[in-house]
Amino acid sequence: MTAPEPFTLHVPDEVLDDLRARLDRTRLLDDSPRTPPSGMNAAYLRELVDSWKHWDWRSREAWLNRHPQFTAQIDDARVHFAHLRSDRPDVPALLVMHGWPHTFALQLDLADQLPDVHVVVASLPGFAFSSPYADGPMTERRLAASPPRCTAS
Known part of the structure; x- marks a missing residue:
């Protein structure tokens, strides 16, 4: 495993504009x-398509970025x-995993409620x-195999 690197989510405006334009053109x-x-x-x-067209992406992005995120090889x-x-530095760590087809984001509300342990929510x-x-x-x-092998120094 390589050393973790900080990660910040930012979806470019052009990507969001393109998504909204494609949703507007959807013929159901x-x-x-x-x-x-x-x-x-x-x-x-x-209803689903309409909710995606009007979703406050920037608000959600800001909420996600309030949770320290990283990537590692x-x-x-x-x-x-x-x-x-x-x-408290001496407390245990808890690994929280998501199921298919969900993502790490659905586990963050739970993680926020566990201040007495270090929580890692992996994608x-x-x-x-x-x-x-x-x-x-x-x-x-x-997924369960251990130990991970380093691929970079």
Whole structure:
């Protein structure tokens, strides 16, 4: 594992403008008469697209950046994580992982409520700001393997 490097999220304005323009151009179809009674429907999809068009990205970005974040090279993936340190240096660390298809961001509210431990909230390889593994698939065994091998000095 390489030494952690500070990470700050900043999505360029051009990217957000492009996303909003593409969402504005989205042509949604009405439900098919054969649509099953469960799952995605046209009304919910319209609501979802509208929420993304009006989402306050800068506010969310600022909230995420209030949590100290880093990246480190672990084996053949660049892994992103938030590291919330306790005021007490002698307390244990707790690793909090997310499930699929979620991201580290959904675990930060929990981490904020744990001031008595050091909390590390990692992004799985291929999620959020972690790169996918360069070689081979992500598996449970691979994620749990230890110790990590350094790829840079």
